Amino acid sequence: MIRISRGWRDAMKAVSVCAVLAMPLAACGPLQMPLEDRTGNDQWVDTKIKSGILGEFSKVDHTYLIDVNVDIWKQQVMITGMVDSKGKYFDVMSIVKQDDRIKTVYDHLEVADAETIDAYHKAEDEYGKNAVPTDSATQSVSDTWIESQIKALLLAEKGVSSVNYRWQSVSNIVYIMGDAQSGEELDKVLSIVRRIKGVKRVVSHIATI
Template sequence: MIQVSRGWRSVVKTVSVCVLLAAPIAACGPLQMPLEDRTGNDQWLDTQIKSGILGEFSKVDHTYLMDVNVDIWKQEVMVTGMVDSKGKYYDVMSLIKQDNRIKTVHDHLEIADADSIEAYRAAEDEYGKNAVPTDSATQTVSDVWIEGQIKALLLAEKGVSSVNYRWQSVNNVVYIMGEAQTDPELQKVLSIVRRIKGVKRVVSHITLA
């Protein structure tokens, strides 16, 4: 296991990596999660793709596991997060795009200076999900808090299948992907996310079934 001392969010990412890397070994066929509106084969293939990407990240640079988010829905990949150089940006995107099973890559990976990334990590680790900070390094609401609010609100909303969505908040911009069964569901999801305190903008890659 990769040891990361960057607070609870990084620990969660590290544990997720280990689980995903173990999945292809532990399972012997397509995963069956009937609550999601994608087939077992889609779920299994998405898991394989993500575990492969995270495995490559762990070989090349462990900071990719901390700072780059990879979300997948039906072989469409959404990349978010921050790296501190163009070289790392091209490296990350190259590692992702080498899997020819991927249909589309939604690239939202940002390049920032190392000091800004370190300040961002520190602020997120300090505030986490416990509060809406007003005095953080960036004077913004915690992205971890926003992500927690999205999860809670979508889970509680009637007519929304929250298991069909993947989302990340980076510098208070929310990136979301997945599949809505109807246009009213799609509009409801976007409206909920936009109303959350601190959200600056919502970038949607949600498709209609």
């Protein structure tokens, strides 16, 4: 098993964030990925919204870039993760809600004490992409592993367009958003996610189009 320290993981995430912030949006223009059920304009606006939020995070408190997940689909924003005070919670949500292009905010940001958050990060670092840690007292299944399973299983499933979904697993609770082409696809997606080992609960913001 390859173990990645939190410092290295955080550095890699920060690099990814910087890449998003540095993207030359004005030069790119509206683009449409052929398989997504989003118009080119939706993708363009979603990208600008996310880069704006992350830019504000970097100005106000760089830890928000590590501890808070921002997922966007058709100007609907899903916020997940953990912060260690109510002040930070209100700070994050205030930043997110500043953008009037956002249609809906799905607020799943948790407030936990610093020790709990630190233990969570250490567990994720320790267990990586393995499903079952050696010490199951802290966390039975890695969220990283759950997220990788969702990606693999949705991608492999016939009748499911995985590119139309965004998801996060936090403390083994999966939050998922996006568009399903039919009620059948919606049921299939939720069934797949619920069957993954370790998933405690699924919170769905999936619409049927």
